[in-house]
Amino acid sequence: MSNVQQMPCLLLAAGRGERMRPLTDDLPKPLLSIKGKPLLQWHIEALSSAGIHQIVINHAWLGQKIESAIADGTQFGVNIRYSPEAKALETAGGIFKALPLLSPQDYFLVINGDVFCPDFPIQNLITRATVLRKNPGQTLAHLIMVPNPSQHPSGDFYLQGSQIGEQGSLDAEKLTFSGIGIYHRDLFKGLEADTPIKLAPLLRTAMQDNRVSGEKYLGPWHDVGTPQRLQELNVAYE
Numbered sequence: 001m002s003n004v005q006q007m008p009c010l011l012l013a014a015g016r017g018e019r020m021r022p023l024t025d026d027l028p029k030p031l032l033s034i035k036g037k038p039l040l041q042w043h044i045e046a047l048s049s050a051g052i053h054q055i056v057i058n059h060a061w062l063g064q065k066i067e068s069a070i071a072d073g074t075q076f077g078v079n080i081r082y083s084p085e086a087k088a089l090e091t092a093g094g095i096f097k098a099l100p101l102l103s104p105q106d107y108f109l110v111i112n113g114d115v116f117c118p119d120f121p122i123q124n125l126i127t128r129a130t131v132l133r134k135n136p137g138q139t140l141a142h143l144i145m146v147p148n149p150s151q152h153p154s155g156d157f158y159l160q161g162s163q164i165g166e167q168g169s170l171d172a173e174k175l176t177f178s179g180i181g182i183y184h185r186d187l188f189k190g191l192e193a194d195t196p197i198k199l200a201p202l203l204r205t206a207m208q209d210n211r212v213s214g215e216k217y218l219g220p221w222h223d224v225g226t227p228q229r230l231q232e233l234n235v236a237y238e
Helices: 039-050 063-070 090-102 122-132 200-208 227-236
Strands: 009-013 054-059 079-084 107-112 141-146 157-160 163-165 173-184 212-216
Touching (some): 054 063, 054 090, 063 079, 107 122, 141 200, 200 212
Parallel strands (some): 054 079
Antiparallel strands (some): 107 173
16 A cells, blocks of 8 residues: 555534634635635645545534535545534544544544645655654654744744744744644544544643654645635735
């Protein structure tokens, strides 16, 4: 089995999108469009181009609209399955629920459905997973970090070399987590099913053992968080 086949992807699409209202009152946030193409479709087409064909999409709010719009992925050359949540389970809870569908051997890719990063090199993450496998189980997460956007100036975590932590020395840079990451299935071991669980506490615990790595990405990346930002992106990418 190739490394590509061993790297399924979960697209996170279960959020309510409160800040995007009223646009999200009758449409799930990941179906909002840039250049006439839903955010989810941008991700799916990029994954297909990189050779990742096993995709799971979790959903909660108006999830049936996502399934109707995207279907089984045949039109994109991928196989899509769905992980519906009766109530939103937060990021880690949603990932844990989707794991049986993802059935990763070790590492898998997770991408927030509401970020826009049209040129992101997914192939590099496939290569990164191959490198991580050379030291089995040591790294539980590899996060893509980006410069802090204006709406999140304080950032999330420090990147020093290739290690990510909550604290950093003078030469460490505090950056924002992009919502794109590789995770080892063991990061979610022992979680309680159908329980809302946030991802950040799991990452912080792993950081304390130096088991979270990362890299800085300088290409186009946008958190499509408000109607104004969506409008600005549609103008910028005309």
